[in-house]
Amino acid sequence: MGNKRLTVREIARIAEVSVATVSRVSRGTGQVSPEMRERVLRVIDEYGYRPSQMGRALAQQKHGSVAIVFPGLAGPYFSELVQGFEAEAVAAGIGVHILVTHHRADSDGNVLDMASRVDGVAVHGDTVSTETMRRIAAEVPTVVLAGRPLDGVPAVRADNSAIGELTRHLLVDHGYRGLAFVGNPDGSPDVTERWEAFKAAHKAARVAVPRSPIRLGLQQSDGVLAAGELLDGRKPPRAVVCANDETALGMLIGALGRGLSVPGEVAITGFDDVPMASLVQPRLTTVRQPIRELGATTARLLISGLGNPGAVMDAVLTTEPVLRESCGCPRT
Amino acid sequence: MGNKRLTVREIARIAEVSVATVSRVSRGTGQVSPEMRERVLRVIDEYGYRPSQMGRALAQQKHGSVAIVFPGLAGPYFSELVQGFEAEAVAAGIGVHILVTHHRADSDGNVLDMASRVDGVAVHGDTVSTETMRRIAAEVPTVVLAGRPLDGVPAVRADNSAIGELTRHLLVDHGYRGLAFVGNPDGSPDVTERWEAFKAAHKAARVAVPRSPIRLGLQQSDGVLAAGELLDGRKPPRAVVCANDETALGMLIGALGRGLSVPGEVAITGFDDVPMASLVQPRLTTVRQPIRELGATTARLLISGLGNPGAVMDAVLTTEPVLRESCGCPRT
DNA sequence: TTGTAAGCGTTATCAT
DNA sequence: ATGATAACGCTTACAA
Numbered sequence: 038m039g040n041k042r043l044t045v046r047e048i049a050r051i052a053e054v055s056v057a058t059v060s061r062v063s064r065g066t067g068q069v070s071p072e073m074r075e076r077v078l079r080v081i082d083e084y085g086y087r088p089s090q091m092g093r094a095l096a097q098q099k100h101g102s103v104a105i106v107f108p109g110l111a112g113p114y115f116s117e118l119v120q121g122f123e124a125e126a127v128a129a130g131i132g133v134h135i136l137v138t139h140h141r142a143d144s145d146g147n148v149l150d151m152a153s154r155v156d157g158v159a160v161h162g163d164t165v166s167t168e169t170m171r172r173i174a175a176e177v178p179t180v181v182l183a184g185r186p187l188d189g190v191p192a193v194r195a196d197n198s199a200i201g202e203l204t205r206h207l208l209v210d211h212g213y214r215g216l217a218f219v220g221n222p223d224g225s226p227d228v229t230e231r232w233e234a235f236k237a238a239h240k241a242a243r244v245a246v247p248r249s250p251i252r253l254g255l256q257q258s259d260g261v262l263a264a265g266e267l268l269d270g271r272k273p274p275r276a277v278v279c280a281n282d283e284t285a286l287g288m289l290i291g292a293l294g295r296g297l298s299v300p301g302e303v304a305i306t307g308f309d310d311v312p313m314a315s316l317v318q319p320r321l322t323t324v325r326q327p328i329r330e331l332g333a334t335t336a337r338l339l340i341s342g343l344g345n346p347g348a349v350m351d352a353v354l355t356t357e358p359v360l361r362e363s364c365g366c367p368r369t
Numbered sequence: 370m371g372n373k374r375l376t377v378r379e380i381a382r383i384a385e386v387s388v389a390t391v392s393r394v395s396r397g398t399g400q401v402s403p404e405m406r407e408r409v410l411r412v413i414d415e416y417g418y419r420p421s422q423m424g425r426a427l428a429q430q431k432h433g434s435v436a437i438v439f440p441g442l443a444g445p446y447f448s449e450l451v452q453g454f455e456a457e458a459v460a461a462g463i464g465v466h467i468l469v470t471h472h473r474a475d476s477d478g479n480v481l482d483m484a485s486r487v488d489g490v491a492v493h494g495d496t497v498s499t500e501t502m503r504r505i506a507a508e509v510p511t512v513v514l515a516g517r518p519l520d521g522v523p524a525v526r527a528d529n530s531a532i533g534e535l536t537r538h539l540l541v542d543h544g545y546r547g548l549a550f551v552g553n554p555d556g557s558p559d560v561t562e563r564w565e566a567f568k569a570a571h572k573a574a575r576v577a578v579p580r581s582p583i584r585l586g587l588q589q590s591d592g593v594l595a596a597g598e599l600l601d602g603r604k605p606p607r608a609v610v611c612a613n614d615e616t617a618l619g620m621l622i623g624a625l626g627r628g629l630s631v632p633g634e635v636a637i638t639g640f641d642d643v644p645m646a647s648l649v650q651p652r653l654t655t656v657r658q659p660i661r662e663l664g665a666t667t668a669r670l671l672i673s674g675l676g677n678p679g680a681v682m683d684a685v686l687t688t689e690p691v692l693r694e695s696c697g698c699p700r701t
Numbered sequence: 702t703t704g705t706a707a708g709c710g711t712t713a714t715c716a717t
Numbered sequence: 718a719t720g721a722t723a724a725c726g727c728t729t730a731c732a733a
Contacts, residue, residue: 042508044710055720060712067713068718087508090486091432092710095423095725102466102486110448120442123469127479132486134434135467137455147459154422154434154464176374176419261648287648293625294650316593316619318626376726387704392728399729402702424726427709 043086052080063088100156102132103339105182105332106148107161108225109139111256112283113311114328118182121332122159129340131156138164145169152176157339160184162194162226178343182335184226191343191350193335197227199324199356201234201241203306204278206358208242211365213276213304219263219288220280221252228255228280231308235278247274255280260287268295273303276364282307282314282323289317289363300365310359322364325357375418384412395420432488434464435671437514437664438480439493440557441471443588444615445643446660450514453664454491461672463488470496477501484508489671492516494526494558510675514667516558523675523682525667529559531656531688533566533573535638536610538690540574543697545607545636551595551620552612553584560587560612563640567610579606587612592619600627605635608696614639614646614655621649621695632697642691654696657689 045063049056054077061067062077063086069077080086094100105122107115123133136151138144148165152158152173160170162184173179174190181192207213216239222232232250239246251266253259263284267274268291279285285307292299299305299319307314310325334352342348360366377395381388386409393399394409395418401409412418426432437454439447455465468483470476480497484490484505492502494516505511506522513524539545548571554564564582571578583598585591595616599606600623611617617639624631631637631651639646642657666684674680692698 045712046710056711057713057720057722058718061719064712070718073718087481087485088712089710091423091427091430092725093712095427095727096710096712098423098725100423110442110452111445112448113443116442116444116448119467120469120471123467124473127468127473130482132483133467135451135455135465136459137452139452141456141459149419150462151464153419256644258644258648261645287645290622290649312588312590313593313619316590317622377728378726388727389704389706389729390702393703396728400702405702421726424709425728427711427726428728430709 042089043084045088045092048077048080048084048086051084052077060088100132100154101130102126102134102155103157103159103336104134104136104151104155105159105161105335106136106138106151106164107182108164109137112281113313114255114281114283114309117328118161118332121329122336123332124329125333125336126340129336131336131340148173149176157343159193159335159339163224178339180335180338180343183331186351189350191338191348191352193331193338193352193354195227195326195331195354196356197230198234199358200231200278200308201238203322203324203358203364204235204238205242206360207276207278207304207306207364208238208244211276211304213365214244215272215275216247217267217274217277218247218250218280219253219260219267219277219284220250220255222250223252224255231280253284255283257283257287257290260284260289261291262287264288264291264295268292268297268303276300276304276306279305279307282309282311282321285321285323285363286311286313286317289321300363304365305363314359315361317363319362320368322361322366323359325359327354327356330354374421375416377420377424380409380412380416380418383416384409392420432464432486433462434458434466434487435489435491435668436466436468436483436487437491437493437667438468438470438483438496439514440496441469444613445645446587446613446615446641449643449660450493450664453661454668455664456661457665457668458672461668463668463672480505481508489675491667491671495556510671512667512670512675515663518683521682523670523680523684525663525670525684525686527559527658527663527686528688529562530566531690532563532610532640533570535654535656535690535696536567536570537574538692539608539610539636539638539696540570540576543608543636545697546576547604547607548579549599549606549609550579550582550612551585551592551599551609551616552582552587554582555584556587563612585616587615589615589619589622592616592621593623594619596620596623596627600624600629600635608632608636608638611637611639614641614643614653617653617655617695618643618645618649621653632695636697637695646691647693651694652700654693654698655691657691659686659688662686 186192307323314321639655646653
């Protein structure tokens with residue numbers, strides 16, 4: 038433990054070759070005769086030589102890693118997103134840095150700091166100011182994740198408009214009136230777009246746009262809280278459109294816990310289609326979003342897509358309404 | 370975008386000082402006269418100079434970042450753990466690498482690879498083989514997270530024995546017989562210890578050790594699955610001790626969905642005390658584990674604790690049973 | 702207090 | 718095919 042590691046020079050001396058040859062062998066690049074390769078490989082193996090990442094980074098001017106910045110790690114959405122990103126990067130031999138900004142005072146400074154440790158940064162929507170975003174992009178290749186492109190900074194996101202279709206379904210197909218929206222439009226670009234689509238669907242159906250949204254977070258516990266706010270009142274909504282599945286699940290637990298019938302007395306819908314959505318009773322009507330693919334696409338773009346001629350500037354991944362029973366549809 | 374960054378030498382030339390002075394100023398180290406500092410700072414600021422992490426790393430022989438390796442990111446446990454780790458590291462100005470091993474063929478190779486990119490690695494229990502663990506520890510300071518110390522590799526973990534107290538409570542205080550355990554003891558050191566404590570409590574109470582555990586994962590969906598396996602049978606258990614809260618929550622949803630009374634017909638307990646545990650109805654009896662602190666302690670140990678004389682080798686954090694209603698206790 | 706110069710470990714260019 | 722050697726950008730003795 039702690040035997041200081043050997044350097045190229047030492048390996049070269051032991052194998053009686055030049056450092057260049059050792060480098061060529063260890064990187065598998067360039068032309069090396071079989072016997073040379075053999076000789077060097079033997080020494081490398083015997084001494085357990087592993088090239089220093091620091092030396093390599095400096096010489097190649099590449100860190101060999103990328104970063105993902107997001108507000109917090111709670112819930113299956115971020116888990117999947119990060120895992121999709123990580124899997125893609127690691128598969129390409131690239132390391133993954135993370136930075137969680139949530140509730141941290143000097144997060145902008147931290148982001149800038151991290152920007153100087155990596156070859157590319159994926160910033161989740163609404164984690165940093167626009168100004169900081171620009172500064173990051175000026176230092177290192179950057180991609181906006183789950184947000185709009187900005188000044189030449191490309192974006193990868195999902196099509197949030199499908200929640201409008203879902204709203205139309207509740208309004209028109211089921212004929213519900215008195216819908217509520219759970220989620221804070223100021224919290225993230227995704228929720229902003231979902232709230233807008235929710236309102237647009239009302240206008241399209243010529244139904245008065247409902248009360249303002251229940252501004253809470255996106256965790257399951259927030260859904261439980263929202264249930265308290267909405268269902269204990271004198272005039273509970275006929276249907277609740279939640280900004281994501283987690284809050285919908287919390288809402289469902291809250292409704293069921295109050296002895297309310299779902300969807301009989303109150304219909305509930307979500308967004309994401311997380312695994313639990315099809316496991317609860319009644320199963321959750323939602324919008325399927327390819328979360329993992331969102332992360333993977335972002336990583337790919339960062340690693341090998343940027344700077345190419347005709348590189349994608351705005352990747353909008355498709356989503357799809359999934360009608361199950363929590364909206365009132367019969368079990369198929 | 371992409372203006373190649375200035376180097377110390379260029380800043381030095383512009384400010385008409387030596388590179389040493391620039392370095393001293395930018396690092397805030399050494400003695401520099403006020404007017405010099407002022408002059409250099411002005412130039413640094415004007416040109417937006419930020420020292421290259423690569424150069425710095427090589428010169429100081431420090432990457433300036435640590436890594437955390439874990440099997441997967443699903444559920445609040447890992448979210449909290451990673452966030453606790455991350456927050457502590459970032460607060461110390463250290464970057465955080467992550468590596469998810471779950472379902473990846475060559476994860477051991479990836480771990481070794483990552484080991485050469487960081488100054489320290491925290492490996493979550495049972496993500497890599499003992500052999501790989503040793504190789505990592507030979508290359509870089511290492512800490513086992515949620516597992517036992519190994520050959521001089523220190524560990525940070527929680528006291529799992531409290532689940533034995535909980536089992537005793539069910540067996541003795543409530544007088545339940547026919548308990549089931551949900552969780553795969555081969556899945557992780559934590560679950561192994563919890564299963565052992567569960568069995569030991571039975572022996573201590575002179576009650577026959579129950580059937581073998583329901584070997585499933587630790588996600589909420591696994592709890593729903595476990596409910597199907599346990600509650601639809603002809604002889605459902607009187608109480609179910611789940612290896613963590615997520616599965617307990619899934620079990621609760623499954624039980625309630627079947628119209629069973631909890632705890633009337635089946636009592637349920639968990640482990641972790643995640644936020645949802647006190648929000649569901651009935652509230653979940655569980656064991657509180659300081660997850661975030663586990664991550665933070667690990668990070669601290671990695672960053673500044675190792676190598677010190679008398680450094681801690683096995684940090685076992687305390688846990689505490691939390692008796693709520695899902696075990697049959699009255700609401701207090 | 703400030704400057705000079707020698708590393709840090711690798712890669713890559715250019716001879717040979 | 719192989720070998721010298723110059724970068725890469727920074728820190729840090731050591732000198733002045």
